[in-house]
Amino acid sequence: MTWLDRFRSHQSRRRRALRGLGPGPMRDFLAAEPPGPDTPVAQVPLVALDLETTGLDPARDQIVSLGLVELRNGRIELASAWHQLVRIEGALPPESVAIHGITDDRLDRGRPLDDILPRLLQRLRGRVMLEHFRAVEQDFLDAACRRRFGAPFLIPTVDTLRLGQRILMRRNPTIGVNELRLFNLRSRFNLPRYQAHNALMDALATAELFLALLSEISPRNTARLRDILAR
Amino acid sequence: MEIELIEIQQFLAQHPPFSELPEAVLATLPARLQVSYLRRGHVLDDEGGRFHLVRSGALELCQGEDQVCEQLAEGGLHATDCTLPYPEQNYRVRAIEDTLLYSGDCQLLYHLGQAHPEFGRHFTASLRERLQRALSQRQDQGHALLSDQPVGELIRRPAVCLETGTDVQHAARRMTEAGVSSLLITRDGDLAGILTDRDLRQRCLAEGLPHSTPVEQVMTPNPHRIAADTPLSEALLDMTRLGVHHLPVVRDGRLLGLFTATDVVLNQGGNAALLASSIAKAQSLDELVESSRRIPALHRQLFHGGATAAQIGETLSHMSDAITVRLLQLAEQALGPAPIPYAWLAGGSQGRHEQSSHSDQDNALLLDDSYDSERHGAYFERLARYVSDGLDACGFVYCPGDAMATNPEWRQPLQTWLGYYRRWIDTPEPKALMLASIFFDLRPVYGERALFEQMQEQVLETAAKSQLFLAHMVANGLSHRPPLGFFRQFVLVHDGQHDATLDLKHNGIVPIVDIARSLALAARIPAVNTRKRLQAAARHGLLSREMADNLQDALELIASLRIQHQARQIERGEAPDNFLDPATLSSLERDHLKDAFRVIQTEQEVLARRYNANALA
Structure with missing residues (x-):
């Protein structure tokens, strides 16, 4: 499948989903036209997003926090930074406390996901999503949208893990999975080590890594969106 | 701001001038910044009117007519566009490592500078002011034990004087009344001699002279006298050299009083x-x-x-x-x-x-x-x-x-x-230049001062006339350059391999001493002290007053860092050396050092051009 086919399939799935969908944030989200595949990357409005979850299974696990930050003209706008704790249903599984350092007590201060989704969809509308390892964000948000609005979560995506893999494979085809982790890719590109780990800092870390990868792929900044879209 | 951006706030808090800001203000800053990435070798190209703070990596900033370059490492601020009142036009910024930048609008700096004078001073202050401030911060309240306080200020009371012709019994009575152990003897108001307890004992009583003996027969005639503005340290040295405990002090030819060893002890x-x-x-x-x-x-x-x-x-x-x-x-x-x-x-x-x-x-x-x-x-x-x-x-x-x-x-x-000197000056070979720091910085400590002055006069005369010799002196000085790029190196050596150290002597002190020597020889300045040479060179118009002051401050800053470093080594029981681990410097101290290095580099370039010395170096 070529990038054009993928793009057309994305368009047709969006149109199909819109049919029979009532007015509201989900409809506004799906109705917005994303930037075309020929748009120069410099002009593409990108949003780096990171979710923290209680596990990896969207059917059973829940989102505990989200963080995002926007990129415009090759710059990350820290003014756009948003961090949101999500109140989950039931108690937090102990193993996720160990990973995220988030306690039930803190989550109590969060808001229910259903209240947050409209604002999140509004922030993503008409934009391209930037993630490190897209499956998690994509799957959890898809499950949430289907539950809440009965519609799929469809958005063009750029995945820094895949971009990093592309670059490293050029140098060394036997690249290990471990080297593609956010932390390891960042240190390869002389990016600072952040101490804090939360959804916002990880979204920022992803956005910074993207800028580094982009300058490697396209030193003169001539790339178009289709060159970097996730397949 | 999202509290989760606290890591960016903490970074700002560690680096001047942002470190001058209160925490509540720092907390509002991350949301005003943008993050961008500059690949190694790429030139920074933005619309202007913005500042850039190096978060990681390193930039090289070249500016001015001379294109003097400096390197900005982590925490380095490039705010050339925001500099008041006239932004520098002629500059270029290039990434010498893959670099992550925090950037913002100059307006933000202006507003912060207005609300927080300490912050603003970082931009409005000239290099001169920044160096002075760095020094006054270092020297806090302390004062020297043995100072350069003028002796005129240390005299505790006016001199007790007697005219010649008075007899020794009167003199002894006068000393007892006044409670002093020495008298100044004047003839028509001019200093003629000095009479001490010891003189009365040894030259009068022990010799069996009568009470009516005139004082001029037992006094020490024409005693060594010192000017009122002589620094205490120099007066002490005179006492040591002459083996005396009393020195008459004169101001404008007028007798001011008697400076004694007791004055020193009491005051110091x-x-x-x-x-x-x-x-x-x-x-x-x-x-x-x-x-x-x-x-x-x-x-x-x-x-x-x-x-x-x-x-x-x-x-x-x-x-x-x-x-x-x-x-x-x-x-x-x-x-x-x-x-x-x-x-x-x-x-x-x-x-x-x-x-x-x-x-x-x-x-x-x-x-x-x-x-x-x-x-x-x-x-x-x-x-x-x-x-x-x-x-x-x-x-x-x-x-x-x-x-x-x-x-x-x-x-x-x-x-x-x-x-020897003629040979060194006529054919400046490497050995002669190596010896320059010794033989062109000579000072008589003991013996016939006139002998030395005779030699120095001729040496200065010959040296100042030889452009070739002066050019070689300057070129030789260029072999010790301030390490402006050093801090980048430091940042780039990761993971505890900080074996790179800063040689404060050869990278900081020696270049200034060399500059001062070259200038002194060019202008026939007899002083050998670096500060005095620089001041005299400024009076001769060989460098600006401001540059002379800046070089003196730079020397003081680097030398005081060395003393601090050595004092710590001695306290730890280590042998003192000149090698400073930059990790022990605060980020502020690093900035001050950079300013000092910049001063040295600028003057080295000026001298190198004046004598076309780069060709010889």
């Missing part, structure tokens, strides 16, 4: 003064060695008392001078008086009055032209040996380059010395 808490006096009184080499053991303690006290590096260097040099003088006196006692006039000369840091805690000895003997090696050679060889061995025993180790009076090459009559 005694430390350096007592040490100087115990050196002067030492009756043997053992006693001298014993006294010199107190020098490290004096050094510590000066440092903790907040003395400037200049004051410490001067005080330590005075102690070395006092020891040298005393050794020569002891040598003359042991060997008999010198058969012909001579001058003992100190070179290097002692000569310049800039000694540090672990200086070695650099010295030379200048002999009268009546010198005959058959008749006098043995005497001066033994004299030199006595003093040099004594200095070594007192902690001033032998010069590794053998630039000492014990080396027959450096123990010669005036004509031979003048021949």
Whole structure:
């Protein structure tokens, strides 16, 4: 499948989903036209997003926090930074406390996901999503949208893990999975080590890594969106 | 701001000028910034009107007509566009490593500068002001124990005077009434002599002279006098050299009073003064060695008392001078008086009055032209040996380059010395240039000052005329350059491999000393002290007043960092050295050092161009 086919399939799935969908944030989200595949990357409005979850299974696990930050003209706008704790249903599984350092007590201060989704969809509308390892964000948000609005979560995506893999494979085809982790890719590109780990800092870390990868792929900044879209 | 961006706030808090801001203000800043990435080798290209803070990586910033370059490492701020009042037009910024930048609008800096003067000063202050502020921060409240306070201020009361013709009984009565141990004797109001308790005892009572003897018969006539603005340290040295405890002080030719050893003790808490006096009184080499053991303690006290590096260097040099003088006196006692006039000369840091805690000895003997090696050679060889061995025993180790009076090459009559200088100036070869820091920084410590002045006059005359020699001096100075790129190196060496250290002596102090020497020789300036040379060079118009001040401040800053570094090493029981681990510097201290290095680099470039020295370097 070529990038054009993928793009057309994305368009047709969006149109199909819109049919029979009532007015509201989900409809506004799906109705917005994303930037075309020929748009120069410099002009593409990108949003780096990171979710923290209680596990990896969207059917059973829940989102505990989200963080995002926007990129415009090759710059990350820290003014756009948003961090949101999500109140989950039931108690937090102990193993996720160990990973995220988030306690039930803190989550109590969060808001229910259903209240947050409209604002999140509004922030993503008409934009391209930037993630490190897209499956998690994509799957959890898809499950949430289907539950809440009965519609799929469809958005063009750029995945820094895949971009990093592309670059490293050029140098060394036997690249290990471990080297593609956010932390390891960042240190390869002389990016600072952040101490804090939360959804916002990880979204920022992803956005910074993207800028580094982009300058490697396209030193003169001539790339178009289709060159970097996730397949 | 999202509290989760606290990591960015913390980064700002660690780096000047943002570190000057209160936390509540810092918390609002991350949301005003953008993050961007500049690939190694790429030139920064933005719309202007913005500042950039290096989060990781390194930038090279070249600006000005000279395109003087500096490197900005982590925490480095490039705000050239925001500089008031006229932004620098002619500059270029390039990433020399993959670099992550935090950037913002100049307006943000202006607003912060208006609301927080400390922050604003970072941009509006000239390099001059920044250096001065750095120094005053370092020197807080402390003051030197042995200061350069003028002796005129230390005199406790007006001089008690008597006219000649008065008899000794009147004099004794006058001394008792006034409660003094010495009188100044005047003739028609002018100083004629000095009369002390000891004179009355030894020259009058012990000799059985009558009470009616006129004072001029027992006084010491024409005593050595000093000007009221003589620094205390110099007055002390005079006392040591002359073996007296009283010095008449004059101001504008008028007799002001009598300066006594007691004045020193009372005013200074005694430390350096007592040490100087115990050196002067030492009756043997053992006693001298014993006294010199107190020098490290004096050094510590000066440092903790907040003395400037200049004051410490001067005080330590005075102690070395006092020891040298005393050794020569002891040598003359042991060997008999010198058969012909001579001058003992100190070179290097002692000569310049800039000694540090672990200086070695650099010295030379200048002999009268009546010198005959058959008749006098043995005497001066033994004299030199006595003093040099004594200095070594007192902690001033032998010069590794053998630039000492014990080396027959450096123990010669005036004509031979003048021949040396002519050769060094006419054919400046590497060895001559290496010796420059010793033989062009000589100062007489003991003996016939006039002999030295005769030599110096001719040397200065010849040197100033030789453009080739001056060019070589400048070129030689260029071999020690300030490491402006050093901090980048430091940042780039990751993961505990900070084996890179900063050589404060060769990268900081020596270049300034070299600059001052080149300027002094070009303008026939007899001073050897770096500060005095720079001031004199400014008076001669060889460099601007501001540059002279900046260089002096830079020297003070680097030298005081060295003293601080060495004091810490001594406290840890380590041998003091010049190698500073930059990890021990605060980010503010690093900025100050960078300013100091920038000053040095600028003047080096100016000199290199003036003498076209780059071709020789």
